[in-house]
Amino acid sequence: xxxxxxxTTSSQEPGGxxxxxxADQGTDSLGGAARAYVNRVRGGDLGALPAILGILALGLLxxxxxxxxxxxxxxxxxxxxxxxxxxxxxxxLVFVLLLGEIDxxxxxxxxxxxxxxxxxxxxxxxxxxxxxxxxxxxxxxxGLFTGxxxxxxxxxxxxxxxxxxxxxxxxxxxxxxxxxxxxxxxPVISAISDKNLPVVLGWxxxxxxxxxxxxxxxxxxxxxxxxxxxxxxxAVVLVRIGVIAAVVVLVTAVLSVxxxxxxxxxxxxxxxxxxxxxLLLLVLTFVLGRTGFGRHVYAVGGNAEAARRAGISVxxxxxxxxxxGSTLAAISGIVAAARLGSVAPGSGGGNTLLYAVGAAVIGxxxxxxxxxxxxxxxxxxxxxxxxxxxxxxxxxxxxxxxIITGGVLLLAASVDALARRRAAATGH
Amino acid sequence: xxxxxxxxxDGTPTLELRGVDKxxxxxxxxxxxxxxxxxxQVTALVGDNGAGKSTLIKAIAxxxxxxxxxxxxxxxxxxxSGPRDSAALGIEVVYQDLALADNLDVVQNMFLGRERKRxxxxxxxxxxxxxxxxxxKLSVRTLKSVRQLVSSLSGGQRQTVAIAKAVLWESKVVIxxxxxxxxxxxxxxxxxxxxxxxxxxxxxxxxxxxxxxxVFEVADRxxxxxxGRMAADIPISQVNRSQVIELITAGRSGxxxxxxxxxxxxxx
Numbered sequence: 019x020x021x022x023x024x025x026t027t028s029s030q031e032p033g034g035x036x037x038x039x040x041a042d043q044g045t046d047s048l049g050g051a052a053r054a055y056v057n058r059v060r061g062g063d064l065g066a067l068p069a070i071l072g073i074l075a076l077g078l079l080x081x082x083x084x085x086x087x088x089x090x091x092x093x094x095x096x097x098x099x100x101x102x103x104x105x106x107x108x109x110x111l112v113f114v115l116l117l118g119e120i121d122x123x124x125x126x127x128x129x130x131x132x133x134x135x136x137x138x139x140x141x142x143x144x145x146x147x148x149x150x151x152x153x154x155x156x157x158x159x160x161g162l163f164t165g166x167x168x169x170x171x172x173x174x175x176x177x178x179x180x181x182x183x184x185x186x187x188x189x190x191x192x193x194x195x196x197x198x199x200x201x202x203x204x205p206v207i208s209a210i211s212d213k214n215l216p217v218v219l220g221w222x223x224x225x226x227x228x229x230x231x232x233x234x235x236x237x238x239x240x241x242x243x244x245x246x247x248x249x250x251x252x253a254v255v256l257v258r259i260g261v262i263a264a265v266v267v268l269v270t271a272v273l274s275v276x277x278x279x280x281x282x283x284x285x286x287x288x289x290x291x292x293x294x295x296x297l298l299l300l301v302l303t304f305v306l307g308r309t310g311f312g313r314h315v316y317a318v319g320g321n322a323e324a325a326r327r328a329g330i331s332v333x334x335x336x337x338x339x340x341x342x343g344s345t346l347a348a349i350s351g352i353v354a355a356a357r358l359g360s361v362a363p364g365s366g367g368g369n370t371l372l373y374a375v376g377a378a379v380i381g382x383x384x385x386x387x388x389x390x391x392x393x394x395x396x397x398x399x400x401x402x403x404x405x406x407x408x409x410x411x412x413x414x415x416x417x418x419x420x421i422i423t424g425g426v427l428l429l430a431a432s433v434d435a436l437a438r439r440r441a442a443a444t445g446h
Numbered sequence: 447x448x449x450x451x452x453x454x455x456d457g458t459p460t461l462e463l464r465g466v467d468k469x470x471x472x473x474x475x476x477x478x479x480x481x482x483x484x485x486x487q488v489t490a491l492v493g494d495n496g497a498g499k500s501t502l503i504k505a506i507a508x509x510x511x512x513x514x515x516x517x518x519x520x521x522x523x524x525x526x527s528g529p530r531d532s533a534a535l536g537i538e539v540v541y542q543d544l545a546l547a548d549n550l551d552v553v554q555n556m557f558l559g560r561e562r563k564r565x566x567x568x569x570x571x572x573x574x575x576x577x578x579x580x581x582x583k584l585s586v587r588t589l590k591s592v593r594q595l596v597s598s599l600s601g602g603q604r605q606t607v608a609i610a611k612a613v614l615w616e617s618k619v620v621i622x623x624x625x626x627x628x629x630x631x632x633x634x635x636x637x638x639x640x641x642x643x644x645x646x647x648x649x650x651x652x653x654x655x656x657x658x659x660x661v662f663e664v665a666d667r668x669x670x671x672x673x674g675r676m677a678a679d680i681p682i683s684q685v686n687r688s689q690v691i692e693l694i695t696a697g698r699s700g701x702x703x704x705x706x707x708x709x710x711x712x713x714x
Binding site: 039247248308317321328329330389441 | 530541546558559563592597
C-alpha cells in the first residue's frame with residue numbers, strides 16, 4: 019500500500035506536466051531509453067534477453083570446443099534445417115501458451131499430419147500440393163477437436179492433450195504400420211531441406227526483409243510522432259533496425275558461401291526452410307500484434323473474466339488458438355519429414371514436444387499465459403537447435419542429451435516463474 | 447461537501463426502477479424496489495451486507511433477469527436481458543474487481559472487446575487519441591503513459607482506467623461498485639474527484655459504497671436498501687449521517703424509511 023501511495027504523490031508533484039502522460043512525449047535520449055530498459059529487465063520483464071544471451075554463450079562455447087566444425091557454413095546451414103521444425107512447432111505453442119493452456123499432443127500431431135502426407139505421396143501417388151494440403155487440413159481438424167474439448171466441454175487442456183498424445187501416436191502407428199517407415203521422396207517436399215535459394219535470390223530476400231522491417235518501423239514511428247502518440251526515441255528505432263539488418267546480412271553471407279563437401283560442385287544459398295520460417299514469423303507477428311483476434315488472445319490469457327465481460331467469446335478464442343497450434347504442428351511435421359526423408363511411427367514423439375515447449379519458454383513466452391510473441395519461438399528454437407547441434411558435434415551420448423535439454427527447459431521455466439514473481443513484487 | 451448540481455429532481459430520471467422484484471428460488475432478494483438515478487448527479491446506493499445492492503446492480507446490468515416491476519430508461523420502459531442490452535442503452539458497470547487485463551496497456555484495456563479497426567488492422571492511432579482525450583476530459587493526471595501496462599498501475603490508477611473505460615462508450619449511466627473499497631487516502635481522494643467529474647460531465651452516476659464519508663463527500667442523492675427494500679431514495683440535503691446509518695441498519699429513521707409496521711414485519 020505504501021508503495022502505491024508514494025507513486026501517487028510523486029506523480030502529483032507540482033513540477034509534473036499538468037496534462038499528465040509525461041512519459042509519452044518520447045524526447046528521451048538513447049541513454050534514457052537504455053536506463054528504462056535496464057529498469058524493465060530488473061523489474062522482471064526480460065523479453066528476448068535470455069534467448070539472445072543463450073545463443074551467444076552457446077555459440078561461443080561450441081566454437082571453442084569444436085572450432086573446426088561448429089561455425090562452418092555447412093554446419094550453419096544444417097543448424098537452420100535442424101531449427102526450422104522446432105521453431106514452427108514452437109510458434110504454435112506460443113499461441114497455446116499465451117492462453118495459459120498447454121498442448122502436449124503438438125509433437126505427435128505433427129507426426130500424424132506428416133504420416134498423412136507421406137501416405138498420400140507414397141501410396142496414392144498424389145501430387146505434392148494435394149499431400150501438403152491434406153496434411154494441413156488434418157492439422158486444422160485435429161485442432162478443432164482439441165479446441166472443442168478444451169473450450170466447449172471444458173476439460174483442462176493438460177488432460178485433453180495428454181490423452182491425445184497417446185491417441186494420435188496410435189493413429190500414426192496404424193497409418194505407417196508397425197516397424198515400418200514411409201519414405202518421402204517427392205522432389206518439391208525434399209527441396210524444403212535439401213535445396214537452397216539461389217545466392218542472388220537469397221540476397222534479394224535479405225534486402226526485402228530489411229527494407230520491409232525498416233519501412234514498417236520508421237513509418238510507425240513517424241505516424242506516432244506526427245499524431246502526438248506515445249513513441250520511442252528515434253535512436254532506439256534506428257539501433258533496432260541496424261541490429262536486425264546486421265544479423266540478416268551476416269546470416270545471408272554465411273549461407274551464401276560455398277559449403278560443398280567436395281570440390282567439383284557448388285553448394286551455397288539459404289535453405290528453403292528459412293524463408294518458410296520467416297514468412298510464418300511475419301504472418302503470426304502481424305496476427306498477434308495488429309489484429310483484433312491477436313489482441314483478444316492476449317486479453318484471454320491475461321484475464322479471461324475481463325475478456326468475457328468485455329464481450330469477447332473466450333470459447334471461440336480457445337478453439338481458434340488450438341486450431342492455429344495444430345496447423346503449425348502440421349507444417350512442422352512436413353518440414354521435419356522433408357529433412358529426414360521419411361515418416362516413422364515414432365515421428366513427432368520423443369523429445370519433439372519438449373524441444374518446442376522449451377523453445378517457446380526460452381524465447382520469453384510465459385507458461386502462465388498472457389506474455390509471448392512469435393519471435394520467441396525463433397530465438398528459443400535457435401537456442402534449442404544449437405544445443406542439439408553442438409552436442410551432436412561433441413558426440414555426447416544420448417542419455418546426456420536428454421539430461422541437458424531437460425535441464426535447459428527447467429532453467430527457462432524457472433527464469434519465467436522468477437521473473438513473474440519479481441514482476442508482481444515490483445509492479446511491472 | 448459539494449452542492450447538488452445538475453437538473454432538478456422533478457425532471458425525468460435517466461434510469462428509473464419501479465417495483466422491481468427478484469427472487470433466487472424461494473428467497474426473495476428484492477421487494478418492490480424503486481430507484482431514480484438522474485443525469486448530472488451522483489446517487490449513492492448504501493445498504494448493509496446482504497441488503498441486495500449487488501443483486502440490484504446486476505439486475506440493471508442485465509446479468510440477472512428481474513421477476514417483477516419495470517426498468518425505465520429516459521422515461522421509456524426497457525427490457526434488459528443481457529450485458530449487451532444494458533451496454534447498448536448506455537449503462538456501464540465498473541465492477542469492484544475491475545475486470546482489467548494486467549498484460550495489456552491502458553489504451554488496449556479501455557478498448558477491450560470494442561477495438562477500432564481499419565480493415566483487418568487495429569486502428570491504434572485513433573484508439574490512443576480517443577483514450578487520451580477521455581482521460582484528459584476527466585482530468586486524469588496521474589498516468590505517466592497511456593501505453594503503460596495495467597500491471598504497473600496503482601490501485602487508484604486502475605480504478606481510474608476502469609472508470610475512464612466506462613466513460614469512453616458515451617455511456618449515460620455509470621454504475622460504480624465500491625470503487626474506493628481497497629484504496630488508500632490519497633487514491634480515494636482521486637477516485638472521488640473523478641466520480642464528481644463524471645456527474646459534472648452529464649453522466650448519471652450510481653455509486654455503491656459502505657463509506658459514509660464518501661457518501662457525504664460526493665453524493666447528490668442517497669438510496670438506502672434495507673433487507674431488499676428501498677428504505678429511502680432522497681436528496682442528500684434531507685438527511686444527516688446518523689440518519690443514513692439508521693436507514694441502513696433499521697430501515698427507517700424518524701419520518702423517513704419503511705413504515706414501522708412493515709419494518710417490524712421485515713425484522714421478524
